[in-house]
Amino acid sequence: MFRIIKKSLKTGVVTGRYPQSAAPHESIDPAAAEKAKPFRRSLVIREVDTGSCNACEMEMNALMNPVYDAERFGIRIAASPRHADALVVTGPVTINMERALKDVYKQTPDPKLVIALGDCAINCGMFKGSYAVTGPVDRHVPVDVRIPGCPPRPADILKVLTELCGKHDRH
Amino acid sequence: MAGPESHAAMLKAEFPSLVQIEGGGGGFSRFLVQKESLPAVAQYLHHHQKWQSRLALLWAVDDRPMREGASLHYLFALDNVRQWVVLSIELEGDDRLFPSITPHIHAAQWYEREIRDMFGLIPVGHPDLRRLVRHEHWPKGTHPLQKGFPWNEVLGRQQGNYRFLHIEGEGVFEVPVGPIHAGIIEPGHFRFSVAGEPIMQLELRHFWKHRGVEKLFEQRTLTDAVPLAERISGDTTVGHSLAYCQAVETLIGLEVPRRGRFLRSLFLELERLHNHVGDVGAICNDTAYSLPHAHCGRLKEQVMQLNDRLTGSRFLRGVNRVGGVTVDLTPNQLTEIPKELDRLEQDFSELESIIAANSSLIDRLETTGVLTTRTARDHAVVGVVGRASGLDYDLRRDRPFAAYGELAVKVAMYHYGDVRARMRVRMDEIHESIRLVKQLCATMPTGPIAAEPRLNSRLPKTPKAGEWALSAVEGWRGEILYMVMAGENETIHRCKVRDPSFVNWPAIQWAVVGNIIPDFPLINKSFNLSYAGNDL
Ligand code: SF4
Numbered sequence: 093m094f095r096i097i098k099k100s101l102k103t104g105v106v107t108g109r110y111p112q113s114a115a116p117h118e119s120i121d122p123a124a125a126e127k128a129k130p131f132r133r134s135l136v137i138r139e140v141d142t143g144s145c146n147a148c149e150m151e152m153n154a155l156m157n158p159v160y161d162a163e164r165f166g167i168r169i170a171a172s173p174r175h176a177d178a179l180v181v182t183g184p185v186t187i188n189m190e191r192a193l194k195d196v197y198k199q200t201p202d203p204k205l206v207i208a209l210g211d212c213a214i215n216c217g218m219f220k221g222s223y224a225v226t227g228p229v230d231r232h233v234p235v236d237v238r239i240p241g242c243p244p245r246p247a248d249i250l251k252v253l254t255e256l257c258g259k260h261d262r263h
Numbered sequence: 264m265a266g267p268e269s270h271a272a273m274l275k276a277e278f279p280s281l282v283q284i285e286g287g288g289g290g291f292s293r294f295l296v297q298k299e300s301l302p303a304v305a306q307y308l309h310h311h312q313k314w315q316s317r318l319a320l321l322w323a324v325d326d327r328p329m330r331e332g333a334s335l336h337y338l339f340a341l342d343n344v345r346q347w348v349v350l351s352i353e354l355e356g357d358d359r360l361f362p363s364i365t366p367h368i369h370a371a372q373w374y375e376r377e378i379r380d381m382f383g384l385i386p387v388g389h390p391d392l393r394r395l396v397r398h399e400h401w402p403k404g405t406h407p408l409q410k411g412f413p414w415n416e417v418l419g420r421q422q423g424n425y426r427f428l429h430i431e432g433e434g435v436f437e438v439p440v441g442p443i444h445a446g447i448i449e450p451g452h453f454r455f456s457v458a459g460e461p462i463m464q465l466e467l468r469h470f471w472k473h474r475g476v477e478k479l480f481e482q483r484t485l486t487d488a489v490p491l492a493e494r495i496s497g498d499t500t501v502g503h504s505l506a507y508c509q510a511v512e513t514l515i516g517l518e519v520p521r522r523g524r525f526l527r528s529l530f531l532e533l534e535r536l537h538n539h540v541g542d543v544g545a546i547c548n549d550t551a552y553s554l555p556h557a558h559c560g561r562l563k564e565q566v567m568q569l570n571d572r573l574t575g576s577r578f579l580r581g582v583n584r585v586g587g588v589t590v591d592l593t594p595n596q597l598t599e600i601p602k603e604l605d606r607l608e609q610d611f612s613e614l615e616s617i618i619a620a621n622s623s624l625i626d627r628l629e630t631t632g633v634l635t636t637r638t639a640r641d642h643a644v645v646g647v648v649g650r651a652s653g654l655d656y657d658l659r660r661d662r663p664f665a666a667y668g669e670l671a672v673k674v675a676m677y678h679y680g681d682v683r684a685r686m687r688v689r690m691d692e693i694h695e696s697i698r699l700v701k702q703l704c705a706t707m708p709t710g711p712i713a714a715e716p717r718l719n720s721r722l723p724k725t726p727k728a729g730e731w732a733l734s735a736v737e738g739w740r741g742e743i744l745y746m747v748m749a750g751e752n753e754t755i756h757r758c759k760v761r762d763p764s765f766v767n768w769p770a771i772q773w774a775v776v777g778n779i780i781p782d783f784p785l786i787n788k789s790f791n792l793s794y795a796g797n798d799l
Binding site: 095096099103106110111139140141142143144145146147148149150151152153154156157158159160169171172173183184186187188189192196217218219221222223224225226227242243245 | 494561613793
C-alpha cells in the first residue's frame with residue numbers, strides 16, 4: 093500500500109504533458125457544430141474499426157490515458173453503439189465490414205454524429221481502389237466531422253473533440 | 264552444430280529425385296520437389312528429431328506470364344541447426360490440385376486454406392476446406408491473387424452461409440462475440456461453445472479487415488512500397504517496413520551501411536518498448552487492476568513522445584527506406600536517449616514490484632490460458648507467445664539482421680505458457696530493449712545512414728523477373744516474414760507478408776479451452792495479436 097501511495101506521489105499529475113496540437117486549425121462545419129449542441133459537456137463515443145491498420149485505434153486509446161485524459165472534458169467511450177452519441181470510424185471500409193458499419197450506424201440512437209478519423213476513413217488512403225475496399229466512410233454513412241492524419245496525433249483528435257463539446261483543450 | 268551441407272546431403276540421400284536449385288536471396292537452401300513426393304519430403308524434414316523443424320511459411324505464386332502455371336513454396340526453419348530450407352513444387356498449366364500436408368503438419372492448415380481462397384488452388388486431402396479469407400458473400404470463383412484478377416474492381420456480393428463447428432448436447436450453448444467488440448479494438452468474430460462456465464471450444468472467424476494488401480503490393484515498384492508495408496499493422500510499423508526493405512535490399516544487392524543498421528535496430532527496439540509497456544498495463548487492466556494500466560499508459564506515452572521528437576512520428580513512420588534509414592540522430596540525442604530510458608526503467612521497475620506484490624492479480628494470471636509447449640510447437644507459434652511456452656527462438660539471436668550480429672541479445676524464456684508467463688516475457692524484454700538501445704547509442708558508428716544511390720535513381724542491380732528473396736525480422740510480436748519476388752522493370756510480381764499473428768491466432772483456440780469466458784479478454788490481451796496484420 094505504502095509503495096503505491098509513494099509511487100503516485102512521486103509521479104504527480106501528468107495530465108496535459110504533451111505537445112500542443114500543431115495541426116492547422118480547420119473549423120468545424122457549422123452544421124456539424126449545430127448537431128453537436130446536445131452533446132456539450134458530455135460526449136459518448138463508440139469506436140468502429142472498418143479496416144484500419146490499428147494505429148488510429150492506438151491513438152484513440154491514448155486519449156484515455158492519464159496524459160490526455162479525455163474524460164476531463166466529458167468524453168467517454170461506450171461499449172455499445174446504443175449508448176453512443178457519436179461514432180468514430182477508422183479505416184477504409186472493407187467489403188467484409190460494410191454491413192457491420194451500416195448496422196452500427198442503425199443501432200446508434202439519433203441524434204448522432206459520425207466522425208471519420210484518419211486519412212483511410214476520409215479517402216481510403218493507401219488502400220484506395222483495392223478490390224476489397226468499398227470506399228471511404230461517407231459513401232456508406234453520412235460523415236459530420238473529419239480528422240485527417242495518418243494517424244492524427246492524440247492532441248489533434250482531442251482538439252476537435254473538445255471543440256465539439258464546446259470546450260477548448262488548454263493546459 | 265551441423266553444417267548446411269549435412270541436411271542437404273541427408274535429404275538428397277533419402278530422396279534421390281530432389282533437385283537442388285542454386286540462387287534465391289536470404290540464406291537458405293532450396294529444392295525442387297515432384298508434386299507427388301512433396302508430402303513425404305515435407306514429413307521427413309518436419310518430423311526428423313535432429314532438426315526440430317517447423318513450417319515457417321507456405322506461399323503460392325501465380326507464375327504467369329513467366330511460366331504457365333502456379334508454384335508453391337514451403338519454408339521450413341530447422342531451429343536446431345539454424346538453417347532454412349525451401350521446398351518448391353510447380354504446377355503445370357491448368358493444374359489446380361496440390362497435395363495437402365495438413366494431415367501430418369498441422370501448422371499448414373491456415374496457409375493451405377488461404378492459398379485456396381486467394382489462388383483457387385485446391386489442397387487435396389485437407390480436412391477443412393471451408394473458406395478462410397473470402398467471406399461467404401464473396402462471389403464464387405473470385406481468387407484475387409490470380410494474375411488475371413483485376414486489382415481495382417470491387418467485389419460483388421452473393422448469398423452464403425459460413426458453417427461454424429457445432430458441439431451438440433444438453434446444456435451446450437454457443438456464444439457469438441464480434442465482429443465489433445466492446446473496447447477500442449479491431450474487428451474479429453469469436454464463437455464459443457460453453458457448457459456452464461468453461462469454454463469447450465472456440466472458433467475464430469477473422470479476415471474482416473482484409474484490404475487486399477498483397478495485391479496492392481503488386482501495383483507498386485520495389486522501392487516505393489515501403490509506406491504500404493508500414494500500414495499493414497500500424498503498431499509494427501518498423502518491423503514490417505524493415506522486413507520489406509531487407510528483402511528488397513537482398514534482391515537488388517544493396518548493402519546497408521553500418522550506422523544505418525544500428526539505427527534500424529534502435530528504432531525496432533523503441534517500437535518493442537512502447538508496445539510491451541502498453542501490453543503489460545493492458546493485461547493488468549483486464550483483471551480490473553487499473554492502477555498499473557494508468558502508469559503504463561503514461562510510460563508508453565513517454566516513449567511515443569520520444570519517438571515523435573526523434574523522428575517526427577509517434578509510430579516511427581517513414582523511418583525505413585530501401586537502402587537504410589531516413590532519419591539520423593544527433594550526438595546530443597544519442598546522449599539524451601539513454602538518460603531518458605534510465606529514468607523510464609527506474610519508473611517501470613517500481614511499477615513491476617507493485618504488480619508483483621499484488622497477489623490477487625498474480626493469482627488471476629497464473630494457470631490462465633495455458634498454451635502447452637506441445638500445442639505451441641504443433642502450431643509453429645512464434646514470438647512472445649512462443650517464448651512464454653518454452654519455444655526458444657528469437658531471430659535477433661538466431662538469424663541476426665540489422666545490427667544484432669554485433670549485439671548479444673538475452674532471450675527471455677518461460678515454460679508455463681500461461682498469461683503470467685507471457686507478461687513476464689514482456690517485462691524481461693522491456694529491460695533487455697532498454698539495455699540494447701543504450702548499447703546501440705553508446706556504440707553508434709559514424710558514417711552514412713543509407714546506401715546510395717538515392718531513391719528513384721538507378722538500382723545497383725536490376726533483378727530479373729521471377730527472382731525472389733526472403734527476409735525475417737523479430738518484431739515485438741515475433742517473427743515477421745516477407746517474400747518479395749521481382750517482376751519486369753523493378754515491379755513486384757508477388758509479395759507474401761506473414762505477420763506473427765497469422766500463426767499465433769489459431770493457437771489461441773487451444774489456449775482458452777477449459778477457461779471461463781470472462782477470462783477470454785485477458786487471454787486475448789496476453790497474446791495481443793494483430794487483426795490487421797492477420798487479415799492483410
Ligand atoms: S489513416 Fe493511417 S494510421 Fe489510420 S488506419 Fe489508415 S493507414 Fe492506419
